[in-house]
Amino acid sequence: MWQGTVESIHIATRAVEHTRSVSQIRALPGKGLEGDRYATQQGTFSKPKPDHELTLIEAEAVEAAARDYGVQLSPGEARRNVVTRGVPLNHLVGKDFNIGSVRVRGIRLCEPCDHLQKLTGRSVIKSLLHRGGLRAQILSEGMISVGAMVSPQST
Numbered sequence: 138m139w140q141g142t143v144e145s146i147h148i149a150t151r152a153v154e155h156t157r158s159v160s161q162i163r164a165l166p167g168k169g170l171e172g173d174r175y176a177t178q179q180g181t182f183s184k185p186k187p188d189h190e191l192t193l194i195e196a197e198a199v200e201a202a203a204r205d206y207g208v209q210l211s212p213g214e215a216r217r218n219v220v221t222r223g224v225p226l227n228h229l230v231g232k233d234f235n236i237g238s239v240r241v242r243g244i245r246l247c248e249p250c251d252h253l254q255k256l257t258g259r260s261v262i263k264s265l266l267h268r269g270g271l272r273a274q275i276l277s278e279g280m281i282s283v284g285a286m287v288s289p290q291s292t
Contacts, residue, residue: 141223148173156213194270206264211279226271237285240276
């Protein structure tokens with residue numbers, strides 16, 4: 138059994154715009170995070186698909202990229218919405234879990250891509266390969282806050 142936390146939250150209102158950090162945000166099923174580029178269909182990869190509603194990355198993966206590959210990224214530069222600590226994101230594909238009171242389903246890994254590499258100006262593909270995060274579907278509406286607990290779905 139594991140339990141982690143939300144370390145930071147990041148959104149951007151348009152594609153390629155720098156992300157900004159927020160302390161809390163409303164999660165909207167079928168849309169995404171209120172005000173984020175994917176909720177308003179302004180993201181580079183906007184499609185009406187559940188795996189575009191929410192992205193997460195482990196703080197440990199960002200730290201490992203710096204430690205193991207010398208790739209320095211701030212959490213927001215990874216362009217994932219929610220940065221977690223203590224959460225095994227790769228193991229959550231196909232699983233439901235909670236971010237505070239919000240229920241979420243892991244859909245697929247969010248591997249690093251050329252687009253991310255261009256935006257950051259850094260060689261992120263190798264440093265984040267299989268550690269680039271998780272694409273998830275929002276199953277219930279609610280607020281996600283920095284410091285919120287992230288935990289497996291109770292059965």
